[in-house]
Amino acid sequence: MKTAIIKFDNVGKKYFLGRKKKRSIYQSLSNVHQEIKKSFSKEDSSIWALRNIDLTVDQGEVVGLIGRNGAGKTTLLKLLSRITEPSEGEITFQGRVSSILEIGAGFHLELSGHDNIFLNGSILGMTQNEIKDNYHDIVDFSGVGKFIHQPIKHYSSGMYVRLAFAVAAHLKSEILLVDEILAVGDEEFQQKCLGKMDSAAKSGRTLVLVSHNMALIRQLCTRVVIIEKGEIYYNGDVETGIEKYISLNRRLPTNYIVSPQFVFDDLIINKVQLRLQEQINQFFFHCGSSITINIHYLAKKTFRDIAIDIQICDSMNQLVISCNNFYSSDYLVLKNKGIVQCTIPKLPMTQGKYFIHIRINQLEKQIMKADFVAEFEVVEGDYYKTGRIVPFKNKILCENHWKNIEL
Amino acid sequence: MSEIVIKAGRQSIQFFLRDLYNYRELLWILARKDIKVRYVQTFLGFLWAIINPLITVLILSFVFGKVAKVETGSIPHIVYTIAGLCGWAYFSEVVTSAGNSLLQAQHLIKKIYFPRLIIPLSKAIVALVDLVVLLIILCIMMVVYRVSPGSHIVYLPIFILIAILSGLTGGIWISALSIRFRDFQYIIPIVLRLGMFLTPIAYSYSTVPEKYSLLFYLNPMAGVVEGFRWSLIGTEPPDTYFLLSYFMIFVFFILGIFYFKHVERTIADYI
Numbered sequence: 001m002k003t004a005i006i007k008f009d010n011v012g013k014k015y016f017l018g019r020k021k022k023r024s025i026y027q028s029l030s031n032v033h034q035e036i037k038k039s040f041s042k043e044d045s046s047i048w049a050l051r052n053i054d055l056t057v058d059q060g061e062v063v064g065l066i067g068r069n070g071a072g073k074t075t076l077l078k079l080l081s082r083i084t085e086p087s088e089g090e091i092t093f094q095g096r097v098s099s100i101l102e103i104g105a106g107f108h109l110e111l112s113g114h115d116n117i118f119l120n121g122s123i124l125g126m127t128q129n130e131i132k133d134n135y136h137d138i139v140d141f142s143g144v145g146k147f148i149h150q151p152i153k154h155y156s157s158g159m160y161v162r163l164a165f166a167v168a169a170h171l172k173s174e175i176l177l178v179d180e181i182l183a184v185g186d187e188e189f190q191q192k193c194l195g196k197m198d199s200a201a202k203s204g205r206t207l208v209l210v211s212h213n214m215a216l217i218r219q220l221c222t223r224v225v226i227i228e229k230g231e232i233y234y235n236g237d238v239e240t241g242i243e244k245y246i247s248l249n250r251r252l253p254t255n256y257i258v259s260p261q262f263v264f265d266d267l268i269i270n271k272v273q274l275r276l277q278e279q280i281n282q283f284f285f286h287c288g289s290s291i292t293i294n295i296h297y298l299a300k301k302t303f304r305d306i307a308i309d310i311q312i313c314d315s316m317n318q319l320v321i322s323c324n325n326f327y328s329s330d331y332l333v334l335k336n337k338g339i340v341q342c343t344i345p346k347l348p349m350t351q352g353k354y355f356i357h358i359r360i361n362q363l364e365k366q367i368m369k370a371d372f373v374a375e376f377e378v379v380e381g382d383y384y385k386t387g388r389i390v391p392f393k394n395k396i397l398c399e400n401h402w403k404n405i406e407l
Numbered sequence: 408m409s410e411i412v413i414k415a416g417r418q419s420i421q422f423f424l425r426d427l428y429n430y431r432e433l434l435w436i437l438a439r440k441d442i443k444v445r446y447v448q449t450f451l452g453f454l455w456a457i458i459n460p461l462i463t464v465l466i467l468s469f470v471f472g473k474v475a476k477v478e479t480g481s482i483p484h485i486v487y488t489i490a491g492l493c494g495w496a497y498f499s500e501v502v503t504s505a506g507n508s509l510l511q512a513q514h515l516i517k518k519i520y521f522p523r524l525i526i527p528l529s530k531a532i533v534a535l536v537d538l539v540v541l542l543i544i545l546c547i548m549m550v551v552y553r554v555s556p557g558s559h560i561v562y563l564p565i566f567i568l569i570a571i572l573s574g575l576t577g578g579i580w581i582s583a584l585s586i587r588f589r590d591f592q593y594i595i596p597i598v599l600r601l602g603m604f605l606t607p608i609a610y611s612y613s614t615v616p617e618k619y620s621l622l623f624y625l626n627p628m629a630g631v632v633e634g635f636r637w638s639l640i641g642t643e644p645p646d647t648y649f650l651l652s653y654f655m656i657f658v659f660f661i662l663g664i665f666y667f668k669h670v671e672r673t674i675a676d677y678i
Contacts, residue, residue: 011415015676078675082520085672086415093411097520105518110444122436123519 003094005175005206006080008055011089013075016046049075050230053089059174062197062207064217064238066245067227069371073210074179076227077101080208081177095174098125102179104164109153113144113163116152120167134170141192142166162189169196176200178209194219212371214242214316246315266300267334272356272373286381287390287397288346293356293374295340302335303367309359310342314352320396321348326361348396349378423668427522434525438532445533456540460496464489464544471609479611482640483552489545490642491608494566494635497538498574498628499599505530505578506595510585513678523671524664527578531571538567545639557641566634573631573656579663583670586677606632613643627652 050072057063067073078084079091081099106123107116117138121131131138139148142163144155152160168178178197197220201207211217217224217238224241226234226248234244275292276285285291293310307326313319323342325332332340355375360368380389383397390397446452464485471477472484479487505527509516512526549556585591606628607615615623623629630649637644 084675085413088415091413102518106515108440110447119436119440122433128432
């Protein structure tokens with residue numbers, strides 16, 4: 001018999017706007033009459049980040065939580081992990097909940113790897129005995145080896161992440177929440193993590209994971225829940241869910257004006273256009289043709305050392321290629337108003353729908369993240385300029401030169 | 408498998424305490440972490456734990472003993488001062504570190520759930536290290552100046568317990584309040600600096616003029632400091648009026664727990 005391990009009963013979470021700012025007594029006192037008025041009136045400056053959430057997760061299920069930026073995924077995850085409490089409704093858990101919302105949260109840089117395993121493990125809810133029993137597995141899994149007694153501030157970022165995930169992967173709680181963590185580590189380590197999550201699910205533990213990676217969702221999940229505008233938009237099988245999610249994103253107009261959440265400080269991206277030669281707003285591109293991505297920006301101050309990462313993802317939201325001006329040319333300086341142009345002279349992708357995400361970094365720091373800013377479709381084309389159309393067995397094409405040297 | 412029910416609105420105190428009990432190991436781990444990283448990468452290392460209180464003792468002893476010439480009977484002034492400082496130093500350390508603890512741990516609070524009260528509680532354990540150091544310094548000084556402890560020494564654990572309670576009371580209230588009002592970060596050092604002179608650390612309570620004595624009864628730490636000194640070196644016993652201040656510490660401690668429980672639920676939203 002299946003047992004409900006997580007149960008949301010008409011759960012809602014309300015956030016108060018503006019109140020966050022009132023952090024000093026003076027401000028609070030000087031607004032006393034307004035505060036009182038506010039508390040009596042029903043109309044206050046609050047928003048419901050989530051509302052009317054009814055959700056049941058059975059034991060052993062792997063639920064993929066997907067949704068666009070700002071849809072309420074994070075709030076739901078925070079409720080699930082008990083970081084914050086609901087404003088209405090009731091949540092019931094059967095068992096311990098562990099959450100990995102950020103890899104390495106709770107690590108202390110001055111402590112050794114050994115000490116951090118114990119520190120992080122107990123913060124995440126493991127008992128001392130559980131950590132001791134799993135200590136060698138954790139060290140082996142992390143591959144940190146002889147550095148385990150060194151302070152982790154001397155670790156490479158790869159070692160740090162591996163150690164952090166190793167601790168998280170050995171949690172013994174019945175419910176495990178994971179937020180987009182597989183974006184880190186090298187390919188081999190990612191496979192190891194996937195295997196660990198898979199076996200955790202098979203051993204009867206319950207997983208809830210948030211990801212934008214549809215291939216991962218398809219590989220691991222048994223069910224998909226889509227959150228849209230603070231409510232459950234879809235709850236059901238994986239394939240239909242992914243389709244719904246993709247079409248949810250596709251409804252955005254292509255000549256898409258970036259919503260305010262993509263505005264960073266004094267930098268605004270007005271629109272993103274795709275061009276084929278002189279024609280603006282082209283959606284269909286032949287494989288092998290050139291494509292120009294125009295990013296119209298408005299900068300109220302001067303931004304130096306800017307690296308723009310244009311990520312082209314396929315319909316499963318899997319990254320296919322990314323173009324970054326830092327690697328291919330040099331940092332950009334953005335000021336006033338202008339258009340950043342990126343031209344890919346020969347499109348290597350084969351038939352299908354593609355989406356563009358933009359990441360803007362200042363030196364190492366990401367300052368803007370804009371998802372699904374444009375979409376386009378690639379159709380069959382004469383990539384090699386041989387007059388022959390390439391069949392679509394491939395995902396990506398590359399130049400290849402042939403010679404037959406007769407001996 | 409334990410069932411956890413989270414309802415919007417109030418959570419029972421039993422639930423709160425059971426949750427705290429489930430995470431009891433974390434209390435020790437966090438305290439151990441703080442002690443370990445405390446003097447890391449300093450040249451003198453743990454010596455700082457001795458140098459710090461020594462300097463305070465020397466200053467207090469010079470000002471009150473040599474300049475103001477406070478009368479302390481047969482007991483050398485420096486021993487008198489150290490015995491007085493034990494309770495106060497512990498209190499002010501806990502209030503400062505526990506008071507700031509939630510703000511300092513905000514990266515954790517936003518990412519992982521555990522009973523938040525663990526954070527300020529662990530600071531009370533960390534500060535015990537300093538108390539032990541101070542007690543050892545006192546022991547050495549008592550041997551040097553040939554001051555023998557009386558039979559009242561058996562009461563010392565009780566006063567240590569009261570000091571822990573009073574430090575935590577301040578720490579819990581301030582940590583909870585400072586989430587909404589960051590002003591407390593700046594108010595507390597001022598209050599503690601004043602308190603250091605208004606508390607009879609390097610002078611006796613009995614030397615305070617009659618008309619101000621009520622003021623001193625209102626200072627809950629006066630009773631703790633007098634109690635420490637009485638049990639350690641056998642000065643005059645604390646006034647019975649101080650029982651009231653011990654009781655008030657306890658009441659405010661319980662109220663503090665309830666207030667903390669009230670704000671705990673939304674800490675992550677406000678911090």
